[in-house]
Amino acid sequence: MTIYEILFLLVIFIANIFEAMTGFAGTLLAMPFSMLLIGINEAKTILNILALIACFYITITNLKHINKQEFFKITVFMLVGLAIGMMLFQKLALGYLLNIYAVVIILIALKNMFIKKSIVKIPFMVTIVILLLAGVIHGMFLSGGSLLVIYAMTTLKGKSEFRATLAAIWVVLDIGMIINQLRLGYVTSEVLTLTSIALIPLFFAIVIGNFFHKYIKQELFLKITYVLLLISGVSLLVN
DSSP states (O other): OOHHHHHHHHHHHHHHHHHHHHSSSHHHHHHHHHHHHHOHHHHHHHHHHHHHHHHHHHHHTSGGGOOHHHHHHHHHHHHHHHHHHHHHHHHSOHHHHHHHHHHHHHHHHHHHHHSOOOOOOOOHHHHHHHHHHHHHHHHHHSOTHHHHHHHHHHHOOSHHHHHHHHHHHHHHHHHHHHHHHHHHTOOOHHHHHHHHHHHHHHHHHHHHHHHHHHHSOHHHHHHHHHHHHHHHHHHHHHO
């Protein structure tokens, strides 16, 4: 195993602590570093499989907390955006995509770090735009969570409902992503081998993240997440 693969496993461990604790941000945090360490297609495929496993576990253990009405509404619009995002990813040049992604990551981090959040009801047409764009970004970079949170914060009440509903949404979207990755031939023996090894840090990350979810304020971890996100975006842009 190379040093890059070892560092990738460390990224998986740290990122999925945040995923298990909040219900989002794991892949958003892991993707920039992972692309630099093992390559963009390999990173997308492995992170998608791991995210599906982690979110499936969160979903089945928290079924009673899922807001079913919001789950169905969000999923429908994001699936449309997901299809568009996967198509754009195949059409645009890799260097161009990476620069766009780095800028998006930096803007997301800065927005959440410095712009005061206010919970207001979002107009229906704005909701559609947000959810479609979240789907597009997820289809391209597995990182639609931050845009989805803009909407979810206004409709999902309490951290348990927030985490469970978002996790259920990711299960559906990530299954769609895996079907497309299988079609494109990205699920190789090498990818599956590294994925199976990554299940070990993923397991421990879920255990630790669940503990933090119960006993530590979520706001603290969100602040740390956005600082790390800013660092990852800058690193991606420089490279």
